[in-house]
Amino acid sequence: xxxxxxxxxxxxxxxxxxxxxxxxxxxxxxxxxxxxxxxxxxxxxxxxxxxxxxxxxxxxxxxxxxxxxxxxxxxxxxxxxxxxxxxxxxxxxxxxxxxxxxxxxxxxxxxxxxxxxxxxxxxxxxxxxxxxxxxxxxxxxxxxxxxxxxxxxxxxxxxxxxxxxxxxxxxxxxxxxxxxxxxxxxxxxxxxxxxxxxxxxxxxxxxxxxxxxxxxxxxxxxxxxxxxxxxxxxxxxxxxxxxxxxxxxxxxxxxxxxxxxxxxxxxxxxxxxxxxxxxxxxxxxxxxxxxxxxxxxxxxxxxxxxxxxxxxxxxxxxxxxxxxxxxxxxxxxxxxxxxxxxxxxxxxxxxxxxxxxxxxxxxxxxxxxx
Numbered sequence: 375x376x377x378x379x380x381x382x383x384x385x386x387x388x389x390x391x392x393x394x395x396x397x398x399x400x401x402x403x404x405x406x407x408x409x410x411x412x413x414x415x416x417x418x419x420x421x422x423x424x425x426x427x428x429x430x431x432x433x434x435x436x437x438x439x440x441x442x443x444x445x446x447x448x449x450x451x452x453x454x455x456x457x458x459x460x461x462x463x464x465x466x467x468x469x470x471x472x473x474x475x476x477x478x479x480x481x482x483x484x485x486x487x488x489x490x491x492x493x494x495x496x497x498x499x500x501x502x503x504x505x506x507x508x509x510x511x512x513x514x515x516x517x518x519x520x521x522x523x524x525x526x527x528x529x530x531x532x533x534x535x536x537x538x539x540x541x542x543x544x545x546x547x548x549x550x551x552x553x554x555x556x557x558x559x560x561x562x563x564x565x566x567x568x569x570x571x572x573x574x575x576x577x578x579x580x581x582x583x584x585x586x587x588x589x590x591x592x593x594x595x596x597x598x599x600x601x602x603x604x605x606x607x608x609x610x611x612x613x614x615x616x617x618x619x620x621x622x623x624x625x626x627x628x629x630x631x632x633x634x635x636x637x638x639x640x641x642x643x644x645x646x647x648x649x650x651x652x653x654x655x656x657x658x659x660x661x662x663x664x665x666x667x668x669x670x671x672x673x674x675x676x677x678x679x680x681x682x683x684x685x686x687x688x689x690x691x692x693x694x695x696x697x698x699x700x701x702x703x704x705x706x707x708x709x710x711x712x713x714x715x716x717x718x719x720x721x722x723x724x725x726x727x728x729x730x731x732x733x734x735x736x737x738x739x740x741x742x743x744x
Contacts, residue, residue, distance in 0.1 A: 376447070379399070431501055432525065492630075495561055507524055528556065569617060570618065575602075
């Protein structure tokens, strides 16, 4: 089944996924090959059925922002599937770069990324597909588009905590610790963690890793965004904190509801001043423009992979042929001769200006001598 795919390089991946970049010899397209362990089918055959249903659903009704599924074979000796390879940059890489420089994404770039993630979630939720492992490493930025990786593996979530990577455990919602199954509000909470990290440049409790971070969020309130980023819009802070509510019933009911609230705030911010939060100890107030004496927070420009733009080449310069000096002297002499001739002609008197000629006729006798 997968003999037509030529291996280019191994990409890794957490269990049970073994990911490789391949090239389809028939179409020439770059594809990502996911191989499953042989024992996985015997351990959880019902999960393989859910995986196959998900692959069929994505193949028949592709979701914008989710990599297109290629071929799959889950019944053979080496079960696996392929999906389209998308070159781009992960959100975790982008945030690591900005955090390493002590910078943050500008508000406009951050809002654009979060809204695009919400649109992909909205399309997937319409097909009853829940991701369950949404984190910056699963967000891929290609040009100005956002893609979410890992949707077919939703059938295998949640893993046993002891088998899950720390990055997955750190983004678990509170209800996951009590054994709840992934649902729409699970994705909403993880979207809130991503938004929090985009706006503040760090996770809510950056000193904790893995399952300890999820357990700490369960018993401790997440610090408001305004405590980590001064002069943060109050309405935007409320939206982000609704995403991060510990009680699933208090979160947004869907990605569409969040998107509508976010777009409403952006329209309000565009039409006039917004109320900002200075810090945790200072109450919010109307704010139009900060004074020059206030410390400015550095913001990094959004660095997205762009296709190389071919610069327009200037038109070629027309080089005049070299004229020999002797030819130039000859042309100059000819021009001088012509102009001197014209000058002589124009300066000579005309016949009308000459005095009339006097003709004297002598009178002689007819036929005689004078």
